Amino acid sequence: MIITINGDRIEYTLEDENTAGDVIKSLTSWLEESGLILASLRLNGESVLMTDKEWRKRPVDDLASMDLEAIGVRESRIRQLETARDYFILLNNAVESQGSEALVELSEGYGDLLRILPNLLGEGQNPSIMTHLENTMETAGFPIREGKNVTDRELLSKESAKIAYILEGRRKETENPDAEAASAAEALSVLSEKLDDVAVHLQTGKDKQAMDTIIVLTEMLQRLMRALSWSEGAFDREELADDMTGILAELEEALKASDTVLIGDLLEYEIKPRLLELPGKLNFSGEAAS
Numbered sequence: 001m002i003i004t005i006n007g008d009r010i011e012y013t014l015e016d017e018n019t020a021g022d023v024i025k026s027l028t029s030w031l032e033e034s035g036l037i038l039a040s041l042r043l044n045g046e047s048v049l050m051t052d053k054e055w056r057k058r059p060v061d062d063l064a065s066m067d068l069e070a071i072g073v074r075e076s077r078i079r080q081l082e083t084a085r086d087y088f089i090l091l092n093n094a095v096e097s098q099g100s101e102a103l104v105e106l107s108e109g110y111g112d113l114l115r116i117l118p119n120l121l122g123e124g125q126n127p128s129i130m131t132h133l134e135n136t137m138e139t140a141g142f143p144i145r146e147g148k149n150v151t152d153r154e155l156l157s158k159e160s161a162k163i164a165y166i167l168e169g170r171r172k173e174t175e176n177p178d179a180e181a182a183s184a185a186e187a188l189s190v191l192s193e194k195l196d197d198v199a200v201h202l203q204t205g206k207d208k209q210a211m212d213t214i215i216v217l218t219e220m221l222q223r224l225m226r227a228l229s230w231s232e233g234a235f236d237r238e239e240l241a242d243d244m245t246g247i248l249a250e251l252e253e254a255l256k257a258s259d260t261v262l263i264g265d266l267l268e269y270e271i272k273p274r275l276l277e278l279p280g281k282l283n284f285s286g287e288a289a290s
Contacts, residue, residue, distance in 0.1 A: 003027075006070055185224060189276055247266065
């Protein structure tokens with residue numbers, strides 16, 4: 001049997017492998033050690049679905065060739081994000097075009113997508129996007145149950161468009177992490193000028209304005225850290241993350257206690273200086289300034 005990986009033939013000696021599944025299991029382990037993931041597979045020149053279990057049972061004696069496509073973890077994540085984004089774009093289009101048949105087909109794949117979405121969104125311990133998505137989809141009547149119809153097309157259209165937009169943002173963070181990190185760092189630097197007003201807003205009953213600023217601050221910091229996690233720049237991501245996480249934890253406690261004095265001090269003397277330093281630290285390219 002001839003085995004190729006990304007078009008290059010490899011030397012592989014069968015030992016205890018009896019089926020295609022046995023061979024792929026062995027090769028997958030080897031690829032993972034090299035930081036690669038199996039993306040697609042052809043057996044005897046024919047493509048097979050990775051999720052299909054039947055081909056795994058095929059005896060090795062029946063196989064003349066096995067062609068693997070291997071990609072890096074980052075490229076794999078980009079492809080997954082594109083697939084998820086395109087799903088919600090198709091869902092939005094189906095709703096807008098009144099395509100009932102398309103909605104039924106999309107419903108069938110919704111459960112599988114839902115299982116990988118938390119990882120793709122990377123929300124951490126407080127999955128607000130996923131919680132809102134699941135509740136909204138259920139309210140809109142999606143996925144479609146047998147004998148049922150979508151109950152709120154407008155709601156389904158808005159939610160699918162919003163999730164597609166969010167997933168596209170995650171894709172950009174993964175594909176162009178340095179550019180996205182630089183953009184987030186500069187936006188945070190600009191936002192820092194508004195932090196002095198948060199404590200004043202809280203003291204004068206303008207809670208919504210104060211919380212709006214804090215929400216934007218949190219979202220932008222999350223965007224920055226997600227992008228930096230894919231960057232290869234010469235800076236200490238863990239140190240930066242630990243530093244910001246510690247300060248934000250203090251801010252959260254101050255907010256819970258409604259301690260406006262501490263909130264003001266943390267924002268003005270701890271968080272604001274850090275945000276102002278970010279563009280210089282990253283040098284707008286994901287690399288530490290010299």
